Amino acid sequence: MKINKAYKFRLSPNAEQVVILTSLVDSARFVWNEMLALSLEMFAKNEFINAINLVNKIVGLKNNPEFAFLKSRSNAVSLQQKVRDLASAWSRFFDPKVHARFKESKKKPRKPKFVKLLDGTEIQHRPLMPQFKRNADRCDSMRLVQFDKYCRVEGNRVKLPNGVGFVKFRKSQEIVGIIKNVTISKKSGQWYVSFGTERELLQNPIHPSKSSLGVDLGITKLITTSENKTIKPKNSFKANQVKLAKLQRQLSRKVLFSQNWKKHNHKIQKLHSHIANIRHDYLHKVTTTISKNHAMIVVEDLKIANMSRSASGTMENKGRNVRAKSGLNKSILDQGWGMMIDMLGYKQHWRGGLVIKVNPNYTSQTCFNCKHVAKENRRTQVKFECVKCMYVANADFNAACNILSAGHAVLSAEGGCGKGRPMIQKTCDSREEVA
Ligand SMILES: [Zn+2]
Incomplete structure (x- = not known):
């Protein structure tokens, strides 16, 4: 059995590191917004939106002389991950099951929002469509995959790429398992680091208690x-x-x-x-x-x-x-x-x-x-x-x-649990009617 677990800690970067980290998450957010604008154009033209399509468009964005900072002050892996997140946001939007659940929850109808396209026409921003991110939301993140290749943990410090170097974090517990990815996030002025780990168990765990x-x-x-x-x-x-x-x-x-x-x-x-x-x-x-x-x-x-x-x-x-x-x-x-x-x-x-x-x-x-x-x-x-x-x-x-x-x-x-994994289910037995 595979166990995936995330460990989140408070990160304590110094002033210099804050500057670099801020520019990294800023450019990740910038790419999200640019790509979202692009994909809205694609949506209006009924073009197919998927991860490969979108990731291929990053190069064009980087080669644009106006966005030269993307070459110097960004992390290529995190940009790609951001765009992949955007693609999965779109696939959720296209998933009829998600829409059915949304309708079930009967959210209050809001005033329709419109997004302006390049040619001046407007399309309606429908519920569950991915949204533009603002700096004012004070909630930003970037994810790096292939942890071994770019980063490393030493004691209570983690080495991050792009010249950030070693950053201290408040290690409140040991990290168990192989670190697969790392997410750096900023919320309400605080920085956090989250390690996504994976651990393979030879045997399915057996609960020590019987109650x-x-x-x-x-x-x-x-x-x-x-x-x-x-x-x-x-x-x-x-x-x-x-x-x-x-x-x-x-x-x-x-x-x-x-x-x-x-x-x-x-x-x-x-x-x-x-x-x-x-x-x-x-x-x-x-x-x-x-x-x-x-x-x-x-x-x-x-x-x-x-x-x-x-x-x-x-x-x-x-x-x-x-x-x-x-x-x-x-x-x-x-x-x-x-x-x-x-x-x-x-x-x-x-x-x-x-x-x-x-x-x-x-x-x-x-x-x-x-x-x-x-x-x-x-x-x-x-x-x-x-x-x-x-x-x-x-x-x-x-x-x-x-x-x-x-x-x-x-x-x-x-008939009991034979699958070795928890079953989450509902009862279907009928009960006597209420008097
Ligand atoms: Zn009774």
Whole structure:
């Protein structure tokens, strides 16, 4: 089995190195934008857009005397990788499956945008089309492949090409596996390095634990397990909300796009990335603990994107419950349920464990004791009281137990896991109808 893992660290370049790195990511972004403009022309003419077509056009761009800096201040490999990224963005755009998923998520229709072509005509920028990158987005990256050829890691330093030389990074853990590629990125004024590694395992890993766990995701309690343990959420956003609101108020009083406005906006972006880092770190800790201790983890298959979107209301149905729901909205996004389920998925994959997604319908209304389904079972948010057999339990705990047994049902229906890889699937068993 092959294991691909990325290790991301904070990079600490010196002033000189920052200058070179900035010019490298700048030229990568420049090539993306130029190539996107070119491919939009091709799109208007119904020409075929693919990676080879686009990569071949880099030479023309480099030979243009106006863009002479591409020859002196860019990395050829990273430019090629950028263009390949663009090509895959286009192939996603042409993929009907991606469009179907996009339609399912029912994003609010936006005002149509238009892109001007060379001959003066305009074409509409359709959803999912690749977009132009701006410097102001403060989010830039470049990727180098064939790591061995151009780079090398020595202790807590990495050697980068183009005269950057050795750059220190904060090595918080050992890098395991063969480094295949390296991505240098810049976000909110910070530089990061990410090593993409590959490791071949002779045997498929076997999870050290034999236990299984049902997990119920909630707002006030992030996780309630079928072992009746709860994990509190880390409301990184809530804690920083006051600070953020203050900064945003101050920003609104400044002249739009003035130097002061830009400085202040940068502060807000830094706070946003700080919040995201806290949440990310916490979720990693929680999911690692769960994944280490349980071979099989059963979660609800939540359409999180749908849940959080429905709260903002539809065009016809504006205003109903919007306020109450938008509170829920913020909490869901703050806790990052989707991110957590993804993390559990790949961590179980590495350890040889399993994540099963089950149908979330009625898990909170079904009695774990007698399987009776009724709305009346759950009169309050916290307490579960079965109207048929009088079973009383914590509502979230009852749900977690139901989720676990639904997971076992999936597993026995599929005849166990013989493929040596985690199966991610949904239940298809029918349940009795709700009274
Ligand atoms: Zn019951």
